[in-house]
Amino acid sequence: MTMRLDYLSIFPGYFDVLDISLLGKAVDNGLVEVHAHDLRDWTHDRHRTVDDTPCGGGAGMVMKPDPWGEAFDGIIGIEPDPSVHVIFPTPSGIPFTQSAAQELSTVERVVFCCGRYEGIDHRVIDYARTMWTVHELSLGDYVLNGGEVAALAITEAVVRLIPGFMGNPESLAEESFSPGQERLLEYPLFTRPVSWRGMDVPEVLMSGHHGRIAEWRREESLLLTRDRRPDLTD
Numbered sequence: 001m002t003m004r005l006d007y008l009s010i011f012p013g014y015f016d017v018l019d020i021s022l023l024g025k026a027v028d029n030g031l032v033e034v035h036a037h038d039l040r041d042w043t044h045d046r047h048r049t050v051d052d053t054p055c056g057g058g059a060g061m062v063m064k065p066d067p068w069g070e071a072f073d074g075i076i077g078i079e080p081d082p083s084v085h086v087i088f089p090t091p092s093g094i095p096f097t098q099s100a101a102q103e104l105s106t107v108e109r110v111v112f113c114c115g116r117y118e119g120i121d122h123r124v125i126d127y128a129r130t131m132w133t134v135h136e137l138s139l140g141d142y143v144l145n146g147g148e149v150a151a152l153a154i155t156e157a158v159v160r161l162i163p164g165f166m167g168n169p170e171s172l173a174e175e176s177f178s179p180g181q182e183r184l185l186e187y188p189l190f191t192r193p194v195s196w197r198g199m200d201v202p203e204v205l206m207s208g209h210h211g212r213i214a215e216w217r218r219e220e221s222l223l224l225t226r227d228r229r230p231d232l233t234d
């Protein structure tokens with residue numbers, strides 16, 4: 001299966017980065033195909049206007065619905081298709097989680113709508129919900145200038161889970177938040193040299209005793225999770 005990824009943004013250059021590293025390899029291997037689009041290509045005025053003042057007053061500008069609607073028509077089509085997943089990164093979205101990444105890694109088409117300014121006219125999201133499967137997703141409780149960086153983060157979290165993407169799929173099994181680990185943070189990792197600047201790798205990890213190593217790692221994960229993410233231990 002090839003996953004098609006579309007990105008709608010007034011800064012499509014953000015997505016040039018998807019040509020490099022592992023994601024670039026996924027494109028070369030035909031696992032994903034990436035299409036970045038400039039929202040301004042669906043404007044018709046000399047200034048290629050995509051924003052206007054908010055109805056009801058307030059600071060900042062809101063993204064006009066017209067360019068989004070025409071871009072949807074051109075990029076996705078005018079017929080409803082729930083198999084298309086449309087993602088609006090937004091600070092008011094539901095928290096993006098590893099399980100959401102896992103679910104999205106099985107779909108064939110994802111369209112990212114990257115808002116700027118104060119946000120997108122809400123009718124755009126309402127319209128999209130009548131046509132496709134919509135996800136309004138937040139990366140966390142902080143504010144970005146736009147959805148592009150969030151779209152890149154979501155992309156990486158999703159694409160790395162596509163079967164065939166990771167050379168060694170076993171490495172996915174023990175990560176923080178991976179299925180079966182989702183309530184524990186990953187234990188501390190070490191590699192050679194065994195001694196470095198007066199600090200040694202924990203002896204148990206050099207013992208070759210797999211049972212003790214597994215026990216040490218679980219205990220470390222529990223301690224770390226209790227300390228940093230007590231919310232996960234509820």
Ligand SMILES: Oc1ccccc1-c1ccno1
Pocket residue numbers: 089090091115116137138139140141142143144145146147148150
């Ligand atoms: O702060 C944002 C602005 C635009 C689009 C997304 C975000 C955001 C912040 C946290 N997660 O998403």
